[in-house]
Amino acid sequence: MNNKYLLPYGDTLREFLNDGGISKSDLRTLVRNRGIFVAQEEKSVYIPILTKTGITPRELDELRENLNIREVNPKRHTQSIKCESSCPTLISAIPQNYRVNELVKKEFGNYKLLGSPTFKTVENDHDCVELDFKIERYDFTQSWNKNTTQFEGKVKLRKKNDTLDINISLSHTSEETKEVANKIAKDIVSKFKESGYINQSEVTKRIRFRDFTNENRIKFLRKLSQEHSSNELNFKDTKDIGFCPDPTKNYPEQISWMQKKVKNLVIQGEQLHSxxxxxxxxLHEFIQIYKIEAVYSFTFLNYEGTCSISFEFPDFISKGNLEAELLIKVNSVKFKENKVNITQKKMKEILLSELEEPKLSLYNEYSN
Known part of the structure; x- marks a missing residue:
């Protein structure tokens, strides 16, 4: 039977409520709607109450919806490569009947590609094409509601002047969607090289941690997060900065307290850019900044509100990887007005698209 139609109880319900994607706020709302108030607002307090009393089908739907919104959070990183002037429009350069199913098939893999996705033009622009795909992942070590999960991803190609920008939009933190998107991007570049549209010696560029000096990485992230503001997206505040001291440097006395004592420092608050x-x-040459999260207001014709966007090199701090790529994600969206009922997911995609031009321009300005 499909777990979608099962109402969990007992230990199964407790395991579900303990999921990291279900917040304390979600559980507090359920309990308060029943007229129950507790002195200590912690998940460890709410879960026993809900496990003993059970939850209704409607409450289960609400929790699932909140969980789904958090999981399907689009993230984006960018690659670019130069193409030849003889390259035709992108839609005509892509081989006819191009299919990705065989490309991403993986023996003993824990996921499969759904359907037969193909490239299509974006807003009838023959030099801007995208391929949307969806995978289904299996994980039988997870709880009853997560054995089978679907994730979406996107590969978007745009040709501008002599540069072919390969934009990869990722949903959730799924390594599988990232793997599929990178396979597709790599295969397309290979086919363009075979056709002569890209020189064989050209190498795909990625925005990596090691591509900047310590000083220029700060300039890059600061300007990307603050100074790109358009009529639609406007910077308000910096709420989160992550950095660590560069272990290869001898620190000046002003920050000598960090020597051999601090490996990672995250500052949260207001006006952190000051x-x-x-x-x-x-001090910039002694600091390896890897993350900035900022708050913005956005105003479009049919919707406006506020959002939080993070710019980070996640693999640098988690794995010490100097090859870590820049990842941009929209952490939250709050609508002040939404005349056309646009979804949060679509709004996040629009906001990420606003950052494409300044990201590539600033990378060319500040990279080594």
Whole structure:
């Protein structure tokens, strides 16, 4: 039977409520709607109450919807490569009947590609094409509601002047969608090289941590998060900065307290772009910044509101990987007005698209 139609109880319900994607706020709302208030607002308090009393089908749907919104959070990283002037429009350069099913098939893999996705033009622009795909992942070590999960991804190609920009839009933190998107991007570049549209010696560029000096990485992230503001997206505040001292440097006395004592420092608050770590440029060569999260307001014709966007090199701090790629994700969206009932997912995609031009331009300006 499909687990979608099962109402969990007992230990199964407790396991579901303990899921990291279900927040304390979600459980507090359920309990308060029943007229129950507790002195200590923690998941460890709410879960026993709900496990003993059970949840209704409607409450289960609400929790699932909230969980789904958090999981399907689009993230984006970018690759670029130069193409030849003889390259035709992108839609005509892609081989006819191009299919990705065999490309991504993986023996003993834990996922499969759904359907037969193909490239299509974006807004009838023959030099801007995209391929949307969906995978189904199997994980029988997970709880009853997560044995089978679907994730979406996208590969978007845009040709501008002599540069072919390969934009990869990822949903959730699924390594599988990232793997599929990279396979498709790599295969398309290979086929373009075979056709002579891209020189064989050209190498795909990625926005990597090691592509910047410590000073220029701060300039890049600061300007990307603050100074790209358009009529639609406007910077409001910096709420989160992550950095660590560069272990290869001898620190000046001003920050000597960090020597051999601090490996990672995350600052959260308000007006963080005015802290001395950012304002005092003489300290920049000693700091390896890997994350900035900022708050913005957005105003479009039919919708407006606020959002939080993070710019980070996640594999640098988690794995110490200097090849870590820049990842941009929209953490939250709050609508002030939404005349056309646009979904949060679609709104996040629009916001990410607003950052494509400044991201590539600033990378060319500040990379080594």
């Amino acid at each position: 802290t001395f770590f950012i304002q005092q440029k003489e």
